[in-house]
Amino acid sequence: MGEGHCLLPQGEYMQGLHSKILRGTTNGSGAATITSETVSGWIYAVEWIDGTLADNNTAVLSMTQTQSGIDQTILTVGAGEGDSDTWYYPRVLECDNGCTSIGTYTMFCGSGKLKLVIASGGAAAEGGCIVYMFE
Numbered sequence: 001m002g003e004g005h006c007l008l009p010q011g012e013y014m015q016g017l018h019s020k021i022l023r024g025t026t027n028g029s030g031a032a033t034i035t036s037e038t039v040s041g042w043i044y045a046v047e048w049i050d051g052t053l054a055d056n057n058t059a060v061l062s063m064t065q066t067q068s069g070i071d072q073t074i075l076t077v078g079a080g081e082g083d084s085d086t087w088y089y090p091r092v093l094e095c096d097n098g099c100t101s102i103g104t105y106t107m108f109c110g111s112g113k114l115k116l117v118i119a120s121g122g123a124a125a126e127g128g129c130i131v132y133m134f135e
Helices: none
Strands: 005-007 013-015 017-025 032-049 058-064 072-077 086-088 091-095 101-119 126-134
Touching: 017 032, 017 101, 032 058, 032 072, 058 126, 072 101, 101 126
Parallel strands: none
Antiparallel strands: 005 013, 017 126, 032 086, 032 101, 032 126, 058 072, 058 101, 091 101
16 A cells, blocks of 8 residues: 555555635624535544633534435534544445445545534534545
């Protein structure tokens, strides 16, 4: 395996870790919605940046406007979980060709727009995340 490559669970190679920054400022109600351009790939990690967001904020990171038209939740940051800068490694449960769980997890794979929705962040507060993905 050459430098700059990562082996996928399926045995395929991928190159280039990219980052998508989703940061914004909340409105007077403490809410913000930040949407990326269209992306496609494997989600490796999410770096949560608390910034000036109020304690007990909540956030949901999802993939929207997908080719199938079905939005998919990637990560939910519950009250108290987003009170400091941290890293998350969201994974999805794998299944066999009969749709039976095989008990292992893999990176989320999708194509669409990344959307971060922050709630209870406090008025005019700034924060968000950086999504690291292989495209």
